[in-house]
Amino acid sequence: MTCPSCRQELPSTARFCSSCGTPCAGPAAAAPAPVAPPAEDERKPVTVLFCDLVGSTALSGVLDPETLRAVTLRYFEAMSAQIVARGGTPEKFIGDAVMAVFGVPVVREDDARRALAAALGMRRALDALNEELYASLGIRLTTRVGVNTGQVVAGSDATARQALVSGEVVNIAARLEQNAGPGEILIGPQTLLAAGPTVTAEPTGPLQLKGKRDGVEAYRLLALGADDPELLRRFDAPFVGRTTELDALGRSLDETVREGLPGLLRVTGEAGIGKTRLVREWLTRRSGAGAFAYGAGRCRTYGDHGTLAPLADAVRSLLPHTHAHLTAPGDEATDDAMALLSGGLLRDGTPNAPFEDMCAALTVVLKRTARDRPVVLVFDDWHAAAPLLARTVDRLTGDAGPARVLVICAGRP
Numbered sequence: 001m002t003c004p005s006c007r008q009e010l011p012s013t014a015r016f017c018s019s020c021g022t023p024c025a026g027p028a029a030a031a032p033a034p035v036a037p038p039a040e041d042e043r044k045p046v047t048v049l050f051c052d053l054v055g056s057t058a059l060s061g062v063l064d065p066e067t068l069r070a071v072t073l074r075y076f077e078a079m080s081a082q083i084v085a086r087g088g089t090p091e092k093f094i095g096d097a098v099m100a101v102f103g104v105p106v107v108r109e110d111d112a113r114r115a116l117a118a119a120l121g122m123r124r125a126l127d128a129l130n131e132e133l134y135a136s137l138g139i140r141l142t143t144r145v146g147v148n149t150g151q152v153v154a155g156s157d158a159t160a161r162q163a164l165v166s167g168e169v170v171n172i173a174a175r176l177e178q179n180a181g182p183g184e185i186l187i188g189p190q191t192l193l194a195a196g197p198t199v200t201a202e203p204t205g206p207l208q209l210k211g212k213r214d215g216v217e218a219y220r221l222l223a224l225g226a227d228d229p230e231l232l233r234r235f236d237a238p239f240v241g242r243t244t245e246l247d248a249l250g251r252s253l254d255e256t257v258r259e260g261l262p263g264l265l266r267v268t269g270e271a272g273i274g275k276t277r278l279v280r281e282w283l284t285r286r287s288g289a290g291a292f293a294y295g296a297g298r299c300r301t302y303g304d305h306g307t308l309a310p311l312a313d314a315v316r317s318l319l320p321h322t323h324a325h326l327t328a329p330g331d332e333a334t335d336d337a338m339a340l341l342s343g344g345l346l347r348d349g350t351p352n353a354p355f356e357d358m359c360a361a362l363t364v365v366l367k368r369t370a371r372d373r374p375v376v377l378v379f380d381d382w383h384a385a386a387p388l389l390a391r392t393v394d395r396l397t398g399d400a401g402p403a404r405v406l407v408i409c410a411g412r413p
C-alpha cells in the first residue's frame with residue numbers, strides 16, 4: 001500500500017502514513033466500525049405511564065394565574081406521590097401531563113402491576129384532592145391516563161432529566177392517554193399480559209392512533225385484584241416432592257414446643273423455587289387437625305401500608321381462632337395489651353410507641369394465644385421486610401419472647 005499523499009510505501013495494515021501522517025484508506029478506514037450506542041444506554045422492558053388533565057384551558061378561565069399554579073402543583077404532587085409509592089419514577093412534566101416510568105433505574109418483575117396500581121391510586125388520590133378543591137374553589141380536576149409496556153432504550157444517568165427513556169413504547173403510552181375518556185385508564189396489550197391474571201379490563205376495540213398505520217389494541221382498566229401469589233401463579237397443580245423440607249418445618253415446630261422458647265425458621269431460595277407453595281402446603285397439612293393456630297402476612301416493597309402491616313395481618317388472622325379466650329374476663333394483662341395494639345399496630349400496621357411497649361404487648365397476646373395450642377406466624381417475601389419489622393421479629397423470637405410460638409420467614413436470598 002502507498003500513502004495517497006506522499007506515495008511512501010506502507011505496510012498493508014497502516015492506518016496513518018509514517019512519513020507525512022495522512023490517514024490511509026486501509027481496510028479499517030474503508031469500513032468504519034459501526035457506531036455503538038453509548039455504553040450507558042441499554043434496552044430494557046419498562047412500563048410507561050402518562051397522566052394528563054382534561055379541560056385545563058377551561059380552568060385557566062376560572063382561576064387567577066396564582067391559584068391555577070397552586071392547584072397544578074398540588075395535582076402534580078398528589079400524582080407523583082402515587083407513582084413514587086409504587087416504585088415508579090416521575091420522569092417529565094409536560095404542560096399538565098406527568099410521564100412516569102416503571103423499570104428505571106431498576107427493572108422489577110412486577111413493573112406493569114405497579115404501574116396499574118399507581119394509575120388506580122392516582123384516580124383515588126384525585127378524588128380526595130377534588131373534595132378539597134371543590135370545597136375551597138368550587139372546581140374539580142379530571143384526568144386521563146395511558147399505560148404501555150415494552151422494550152425501550154433507557155439512559156442510566158438519572159441526573160439527565162430529559163430523554164431518560166424513549167422509543168415507540170413511550171409514544172404509544174402518550175397516544176393511549178390522549179385517546180382515553182375523562183377519568184379513564186387505557187392500557188396496551190403488553191401491559192395487560194405483563195400485569196398478570198388479576199387485572200380486570202375491557203377491550204376498547206382497535207384504536208387508530210396518530211402516527212400508526214394499523215389499529216392498536218387497547219384495554220380500559222377497571223380493577224386490579226389482590227397480588228396474592230396464589231392468584232398470580234398456579235397453586236392448584238398437584239404438589240410434588242419436598243418431603244425433606246416438609247419434615248424440616250415439622251421438626252422446627254416440634255422443637256419450639258419442646259423447648260418452651262420462641263422459634264425462628266428461615267426458608268430461603270431463589271425466585272420461583274417454591275417457598276410460598278411449600279409453606280402453604282405444610283400449613284394446610286399440619287394445621288388441619290387443629291394442631292396449631294397460625295397467622296400469615298406478606299411483606300411488600302410498595303403500596304399504602306404501615307411498616308408493620310405484615311405483622312398486623314399475621315396477628316389479626318391468628319386472633320379469630322382464639323378471640324373468645326383472649327377476651328375472657330379477668331385476664332387484665334391481655335385486655336390491656338389488646339387495647340394498646342388496637343390503637344396502632346392492629347389498626348393500620350403502624351408501630352405503637354414506644355417500641356418496647358409494643359413488643360411487650362405482642363408478647364403478652366402471643367403468649368396467651370399459645371397457651372392453648374402452639375402458634376405459627378408466617379412472613380412471606382421476607383426480602384422485602386422493613387428494618388423495623390425485622391427488629392420486631394428479632395425481639396419476639398429472642399429469649400424473652402413468647403414460648404411455643406414459631407416464626408417462619410420465607411424469602412429470596
Ligand SMILES: Nc1ncnc2c1ncn2[C@@H]1O[C@H](COP(=O)(O)OP(=O)(O)OP(=O)(O)O)[C@@H](O)[C@H]1O
Binds near residue numbers: 233235238241274277
Ligand atoms: N413442590 C411443588 N409441586 C408443585 N408445584 C410447585 C412446587 N413448588 C412450587 N410449585 C409451583 O411453582 C410456582 C412457583 O412457586 P412459589 O410461588 O411458591 O415460588 P417462590 O419461591 O415463593 O417464588 P417467589 O420468590 O417469587 O415468591 C407456583 O406455580 C407453584 O405452584
Ligand SMILES: [Mg+2]
Binds near residue numbers: 229277380
Ligand atoms: Mg413466594
